[in-house]
Amino acid sequence: MDTTLRFDILPQDTPAHDALRQTLQARIDGKTKPLGALGRLEDLALQLGLIQGRPDPVARQARVIVCAGDHGIAHEGVSAYPQEVTWQMVMNFLAGGAAVNVLARSVGMEVQVVDAGVAHDFGRIAGLVHAKVAPGTANSAVQPAMTAAQCDAALARGRALAHQAAEAGCQVLALGEMGIANTSAASLLLHKLAGVPLEVATGRGTGVDDAGLARKRAVLTRAAARTGTLGAFDALCEYGGLEIAMMAGAMLGAAERRLLVLVDGFIASSALLAAYRLAPAVRDYAVFAHQSAEAGHAALLQALQARPLLALDLRLGEGTGAVLAWPLVQAAAAFLDGMASFAAAGVSGQSA
Numbered sequence: 001m002d003t004t005l006r007f008d009i010l011p012q013d014t015p016a017h018d019a020l021r022q023t024l025q026a027r028i029d030g031k032t033k034p035l036g037a038l039g040r041l042e043d044l045a046l047q048l049g050l051i052q053g054r055p056d057p058v059a060r061q062a063r064v065i066v067c068a069g070d071h072g073i074a075h076e077g078v079s080a081y082p083q084e085v086t087w088q089m090v091m092n093f094l095a096g097g098a099a100v101n102v103l104a105r106s107v108g109m110e111v112q113v114v115d116a117g118v119a120h121d122f123g124r125i126a127g128l129v130h131a132k133v134a135p136g137t138a139n140s141a142v143q144p145a146m147t148a149a150q151c152d153a154a155l156a157r158g159r160a161l162a163h164q165a166a167e168a169g170c171q172v173l174a175l176g177e178m179g180i181a182n183t184s185a186a187s188l189l190l191h192k193l194a195g196v197p198l199e200v201a202t203g204r205g206t207g208v209d210d211a212g213l214a215r216k217r218a219v220l221t222r223a224a225a226r227t228g229t230l231g232a233f234d235a236l237c238e239y240g241g242l243e244i245a246m247m248a249g250a251m252l253g254a255a256e257r258r259l260l261v262l263v264d265g266f267i268a269s270s271a272l273l274a275a276y277r278l279a280p281a282v283r284d285y286a287v288f289a290h291q292s293a294e295a296g297h298a299a300l301l302q303a304l305q306a307r308p309l310l311a312l313d314l315r316l317g318e319g320t321g322a323v324l325a326w327p328l329v330q331a332a333a334a335f336l337d338g339m340a341s342f343a344a345a346g347v348s349g350q351s352a
């Protein structure tokens with residue numbers, strides 16, 4: 001089985017990119033600083049230029065899309081919080097009172113809240129993007145979480161949301177999520193797609209105690225045993241979530257429109273892992289914002305050969321870590337644009 005969608009992402013290893021890479025590197029190296037002294041900001045500037053296909057990339061507008069979804073596996077008692085927190089937090093996002101709202105305001109980022117698959121009827125509520133594919137997934141401990149049609153619908157809707165962000169003028173798209181029990185889905189994806197043992201891939205999520213962690217591991221072991229080796233789409237169907245598939249679709253759609261993708265924590269990274277396996281070129285568009293305190297995130301980042309920008313011990317989700325990395329992307333574009341070159345400033349370059 002495979003997704004019916006085809007993602008059209010420009011790979012970045014073409015000869016045209018080699019020429020642009022050299023131009024960007026020369027611009028970076030010509031700035032008034034010791035060679036390489038802006039460290040990872042230099043990598044960011046280079047990546048942004050390659051993504052936008054220009055030596056003078058811009059980072060003016062960014063949006064965070066928070067995808068919310070519920071999980072059948074929550075009924076196995078794998079989270080420290082009850083399922084209704086998902087829809088209650090959606091209301092909190094819409095009221096502007098959640099962490100992601102506050103942090104996004106502080107860095108000048110727009111928040112879009114999406115019902116990807118919450119097990120609650122919101123009615124026609126203002127401000128919410130109504131993209132509910134189903135009222136939560138099925139319990140992946142006993143059956144596939146999603147049908148292929150549901151997974152395809154979530155991917156397609158995510159892609160469309162990313163395209164809309166591009167049309168609205170964004171250069172950068174951050175993806176975040178809300179979904180009680182979705183660390184279970186992310187751990188199962190990590191286990192199935194990267195072969196990471198469940199003992200390593202499973203953490204405390206919202207904060208289960210030792211007994212809760214043991215129970216969660218037992219549930220995930222049972223769930224994983226239902227299937228053998230899986231491709232990315234089948235793994236999403238079997239163990240993913242509607243919000244995870246929607247984030248994956250949005251990441252792929254963002255790359256199609258040459259947006260830089262800011263990846264949040266453990267669950268968002270599992271969406272990127274699935275997206276990467278569906279279309280490897282998406283990896284070049286991704287910036288890993290932070291290393292989550294969730295056990296398993298280190299292994300996930302390693303599987304993607306990713307080095308996150310920040311390490312703040314966050315384990316909240318919602319896109320909070322991704323939002324905090326937006327000023328760094330802006331700083332990268334700003335130094336490339338505004339710093340004087342050695343020639344312009346009359347500063348001597350490196351000694352021969």
Ligand SMILES: O=C(O)c1ccc[n+]([C@@H]2O[C@H](COP(=O)([O-])O)[C@@H](O)[C@H]2O)c1
Pocket residue numbers: 078079080081177178179180181182183184204205206207208264265266267268292293294297314315316317318
């Ligand atoms: O982003 C992270 O790294 C992260 C780590 C742990 C928990 N979360 C959030 O907590 C919820 C999932 O935790 P749980 O225990 O219900 O599986 C979900 O709403 C996530 O946004 C998020």
Ligand SMILES: Cc1cc2nc[nH]c2cc1C
Pocket residue numbers: 081085089177178179206316317318
């Ligand atoms: C309160 C609360 C807020 C969240 N935000 C993301 N995941 C969350 C989980 C809980 C429990």
